[in-house]
Amino acid sequence: MNYVMGYRCTLCGKEYEANLMDYTCPACGPKGILDVVYDYSQMKKQITREYFRDNKNFSMWRYGPMTTVVQNSLLERTLRVGWTPVYLANQLGQKLNLKELYIKDDGINPTSSLKDRASVVAVVKAIENKFDTICCSSTGNAASSLAGNAARMGLKAVIFVPDRAPAGKLTQLLIYGAKVISVAGSYQQTFELSAEAISRWGWYNRNAGINAHLVEGKKTVSLEFIEQLNWEVPDWVAVSVGDGCTIGGVYKGFYDLLMLGLIDRMPKILGVQAEGCCPFVTAHRENKPLVPTEENTLADSIAVGVPRNPVKALEAVKNTQGEWITVSDDKILETMKLLGTTEGIFGEPAGVAGLAGVVEAINKGLIKAHERVGVIITGNGLKDINNGLKAVGEPLRVEPEISQLEQILTN
Template structure:
């Protein structure tokens, strides 16, 4: 594909051969780059069933000898939920379950692109900082591709996610600090040793992998685009990618609109929302982030400029939800739809509930970005208790009677 790199801050256009990560004029925070497609394919076909994300190769900045991770990524299911839509007053509602990717999260789409680029550069070691999902994605996909991964996580990351990293054979650095401190540390070490970066916003190619999620939605819905697209927000790359995927489909003449993109943040980690509402996108507001939704507990978002600009361009906005609302959303989402999302994934559902009254009669798609099995401890805090019984029918009946089932 013919493409160039454009700085979202100063507008400078770069040849991909001249710049790898960010605009040298604007620096790593504001110099986030956009992949600009030179010419959109005229008659693309999308074989999601056999190719997954690579069905969109004509829309991706791939090298001629690009490497495809030998695990099936993408073509995740989308479920129409008419009864739930009716209950919320919506015309239609779809749930896009990306917890069904190989390592259980949306991040596999981005990692596939990072690995492809690293292979083209003949670099065998990739690093990243992560609160969990990007880390497990990198660990799993590099293992499948015969590569090495060095991963920096806050030591507070859920045990299930850290275990995933170790199972895949990653080298794990559990940092006694925040995600943001782990991020800065990873950049310093990664640059020193010449490893390839899989850090959000720093690497513009990650968003290109992530945009395939919304492109899939377009194909799966026969190019009939919902009015709203709702997704949780941490660093800002996923919400930006949702817009970019829908935009690319419209620019190629395959669809007639871009949905309003709604970014959902945890109340204790809503730095992107605060920046958006300030109106000064080039002056990010950083905070000390805390949330049960570890995947979006980011206080110094790296893709804040892109997220704010593109959500605004879509006509969308940001909302925040409490940890209590997220916890209840995990349970309600599972019981209403059968989809078990981790806290960050269920945050999107909590966000929908918050705005439902203001979008009556409209259609919406929710992106569930991670599988609930990644953080069962958080979900367990919002479930009912186990009924312990003796191996005696009478004891079972006594319990059933007590809880009103007989």
Template sequence: MKNVKHLQCINCGKTYPAEPGVYTCPDCGPADGILDVIYDYDYIAKNYSKDYFANNKNYSIWRYEPFLPVQPDGPKPTLRVGWSPLYRTKALAEAIGLENLYMKDDGQNPTASLKDRASAIAVAKAAEEKAPIIACSSTGNAASSLAGNAASIGIKTCIFVPGRAPQGKVAQLRIFGANVISVQGSYEDAFKLSAAAIERYGWYNRNAAINPYLVEGKKTVTLEICEQMNWQVPDWIVFSVGDGCTIAGAWKGYVDLYKAGFIDRLPKVAGVQAEGCAPLTKAFHSGKKFEPTEENTIADSIAVGVPRNAEKALRAVRESKGTFINVSDEEILAAMRLLGNTSGIFGEPAGVAGLAGLKKLVANGTIGKHETVVCAVTGNGLKDVNNAIKAAGEPIKVKPDLDELFSVLEGIPGLVS
């Protein structure tokens, strides 16, 4: 990989070759020794330009191979991951008090979440290493994305999910042929069991905070945003946050573009957590390391009480001079309705937590009405229909009787003139 220099520990700064089996810094350990992929930005700048992307007809994450740690001619999953739509949502912007708001709908990826980006990289790397089995722990979306992408090229998976994982996500896993271990405990319990099994059996490790390459997949969301905005950088990018990998990747996408000379400034980053599970928000505002917390929120995909990518996430927000904010489950449900009613985008609870946080940040003056904002919807609402019904309400039920129907219709404000 001519575009990659090495891997670097974010804790001690020691570097390691980008070789199979290198996941974390052995000196710092798996908890603190998280690695970054360091690129040769001079090589990228010399060999690639905006014209390269303008003429590239591969509308998937693989259009960004110059910024990805994969073999150019190596094996890749066949699902079309990436190039999800970026909408300028004027009605939604007006509803929350902004002039320029863009929503990135990553629920339109093949398995309906942003996690497809990371899993595509994981499967590509596993295929490069000829790994027969890939494993991970997940609250749901990472699991289904791994299972789908792996199935596309015939690699087996073993996936650990907490017992509270929504049935829609578990159904995806089983349809994709995954071996699913439902751990009757927390996400942390599932993570520990997956780590032990991976070590014992030598499976390829897709766990995002352990495997340094997965952040690289997630950063393609902001590479796309930048290109879709004609290389103009927004003032803010807003993401919901669980283990921290997604927001770390979102920031790294802009940093990589900046260092390679594609853009001349960087955005601020806002991270949004659920009140019932917000270790990173607390750590950010206290200036201390995160403390493990309970996982009490309907937003299962960000219910991570022990975030494994904490330092990368906190570093992203601090370096960008951004912020963290929490939202309640009620605010998340309200955001699901607001997003759907004003834009036609259907997001799951974790997928719209970012929008709920953005609404609060505009209301408290942290984000000004004249600033340009991009907010990501990280997962589709069909992932969790029970909470969607909770947000929107049950349908109106009538008997097959015209008199009853007309009576009901005429009682709905604004429906019948």
């Protein structure tokens, strides 16, 4: 059953019926990002803890009735997205002097990032609305996730990426059969070209911050997190931030659970950006609207100088009494190695930025030792091997002689 009542503009607050076909608010235009409005009074009759206890579908579709999908028969055909593991840190929590640190590894989704949660919803909605081609612009992960999920469901995918996209992600796109357009420009220029192409050729639009259904897919990471923690809410949840859509989705998931009475409070959300590209942090600190910034960070997946979902992202932190923080590229690389050597999890730069933010927040006294902290690793490190090697250096090199090996190992 679908519980969608309609949509509400995040700028003007105007509400629209559930059959609205526009991607954004007709009154506000492209900046009028829409939020899906649910009938929680009806939803809570079905969605209870008992519902989940008896649910044997261990994918994100166990939360299907809490999303905007209509044709449930399609869900049996998609890639198996979601129900990624949550680990209580064996060593890292102690190293950081935290009582409890929980790590949700979304890098083991089908195309190795959290973005699969949004893309699989986008693909289903495209099919529901009888499109045969789906398109997006991306710094990498949204692109590869869309290409893989579209291939699985028989849709054509057209992907626009800035020419700095890592080779691993470009390879994924081509393997999945997408038509890949590499743009010699910034993410902003890439986005604008994709928007023009979508308008001209009438493709389904999966672009971040434009399509309201994407947040409804991303929010399932929060729904899973809380259920996997036996409905116990952490004090903090850290999220790396680029466009603002992921953090908006994380907040929406917690909000849904609160409205359904499945939790009694919200965790504080820590929004983490790279120092070289931090428009949200600057806007928060200066209490001013977002302004375009340079995209100077090796964390390509969060290198977004003109975020498309500003209201939802800023409200996610504000409404949970959370905080914004920045981390340097050097700290991101250090955290890649730290996470790998202590917990055996390989995250890409953007994937571990949230954890780097936790380390920084602890050093600043923002996060206290007694608090329970959750962090979402949003992407796998194999997507960006070059920066992985920067984090760890070169292997020991020897001739095939035991004496040389002994000399190296004893020094």
